[in-house]
Amino acid sequence: MKTKQKKRTTTKTTTPRAAAAPATRTPCLIAVGGAKGGVGKSVLAANLGVALAARGHETVVVDLDLGGANQHLYLGHRALLPSTMNDFLFGRARTLSEVAVDTRFGPRLIGGNSSELGAANLSFAKKMKMLRALRSLDADYVILDLGGDTSYNIVDCFNAADLSVVVTTRESASYIGAYQFIKVALYRKLQRAFGPESRFAGRKEELLEGIIAQATSMEGSSGRGIADLLAEVSLDAPESVGLLREILDDFRPLLVTNRLPARFDATQLVRNLQSVTMRWLSKEVVHLGSLSAHEDVEASAIELIPVIERHPDGQTAGELNAIVLRLLAEERRATKANVPPLPMLSAAEESEEALSVVPSAELIERQAGEPGPAGDATDDATDEATDDAFVAPPAVDDALEEEKLAAARALAAKWALAEAAANDVGADALLESHAAAPAAAMDAMPDVAPVAEPPTLATPALVAVFSEPLDMSKPPRPSRGAGLGLAQARAGMRPG
Secondary structure: OOOOOOOOOOOOOOOOOOOOOOOOOOOEEEEEEOOOOOOOHHHHHHHHHHHHHHOOOOEEEEEEOOOOOOHHHHOOOOOOOOOOHHHHHOOOOOOHHHHOEOOOOOOEEEOOOOOOOOOOOOOHHHHHHHHHHHHOOOOOEEEEEEOOOOOHHHHHHHHHOOEEEEEEOOOHHHHHHHHHHHHHHHHHHHHOOOOOOOOOHHHOOHHHHHHHHHHOOOOOOOOOOHHHHHHHHHHHOHHHHHHHHHHHHOOOEEEEEEEEOOOOOOHHHHHHHHHHHHHHHOOOOEEEEEEEOOHHHHHHHHHOOOHHHHOOOOHHHHHHHHHHHHHHHHHHHHOOOOOOOOOOOOHHHHOHHHHHOOHHHHHHHHHOOOOOOOOOOOOHHHHHHHOOOOOOOOOOOHHHHHHHHHHHHHHHHHHHHHHHHHHOOOHHHHHHHOOOOOOOOOOOOOOOOOOOOOOOOOOHHHOOOOOOOOOOOOOOOHHHOOOOOHHHHHHOOOOO
16 A cells, blocks of 8 residues: 655755656546636646645656746746756757756656747647657656646647646636536547557548548538537448447546635536536536635745645645545546446436526526527517528438438437446336337538638637527427537427
8 A cells, every 4th residue: 555655855856866767557537628828727737746645656757848847836846947848849958857846745756948949839849759758657646747838739639638627717708618618629630640659540541531621620610519520421321320429438527616716506507517518518517626715725836835744634625535536436447348338418407497507507508609599589689680690501401410410319319228237127118119210311521621720619609699598308499400419309309
């Protein structure tokens, strides 16, 4: 059994370690990111490192905010480190272990140096070199403190992690940015599903790659969600549905709400974000917990002492330890051999009553550029004000859209069957109540080159247009091009 790591208080805390022997274990990578700066990512990363080290785990904190590196301050180093990630990336050090330094709070630290020109502009080759080296560190946990943007380097590091945490506050700009970050990360993961950095690199299927490229492009993703992608693949490349689901299941975003006022209940805020991500991305966002805006946190940042070390019995330390426990539970769940099917909404979340008390889910959709169900606003004044701004989607083939809807419903039924079979309840009854998937399929799509840039999320003309409250319990209107959410697919598979 591992013993609790003792604090290091000697003057050798800034001395880089000599080249280490080859790693004898594979670390769990934990990424801490988000689309907005100033939400507390670095503070959270530092305190997670201290908490995990205090539990006896060999832990390394890595500052990957290469354009604004400051993690060394939060772990007690007031001066620039003698060696940083830059030395490894630019060939001045052979291994990452050589640039890792000890801290007096438990975890080792690999810092950055933003004062070096070009530090944040990594080539693809340098990024791959870094990701391979992170996996080779001899540690139990490696915590990646990411910058606050959606650049390729940041998003690729987020997707490379085993546990990927998004940090948000209660500010609108922050939680809307959190959704946008999750969406960009998922689309980037899909686009790079068969790249050399992906664990699916050896299973490339060209037809599936082309469908993904089209569906995640700026034009192809407008007004469509991940459920639409699944429905399209089930028609055009049914043999690839299983692989696509594996890729989607490999993306598991986690959420921490930070800097909440006293007695502020984050439940509604979290539910809003979960509602939108489920509707458009068919993904469950697991909430790890909340951190209060306590004066101890600000004081510890000024003193350059992690709050969990400065006030181990305080409120913030208790909240951090609860997050660590949930994080460890997610690690155990993620490493199970049988990955569960894509999560579905509960009956309460699907009901109109539940949705009617989550008005800001619609706000998140609007401000993130996701179109809602247009054209049925109950307020005539709103209709008149938005007629000029609304541009109707191009005409679509209703028969084709109905076929995709039927395929999506059948696919959702299969997921429910798999879930029922796993629990050994009700599988036969479900099987008898669902129709088989349609046999007809569309003509194969022409080859489509992968897009070079991630899709643009904002559609300015649509940001403030839609005023009808969202109702995910009703089937969509395919002729209006509305995105097919997972809840709609389920609504069509219920027994009469």
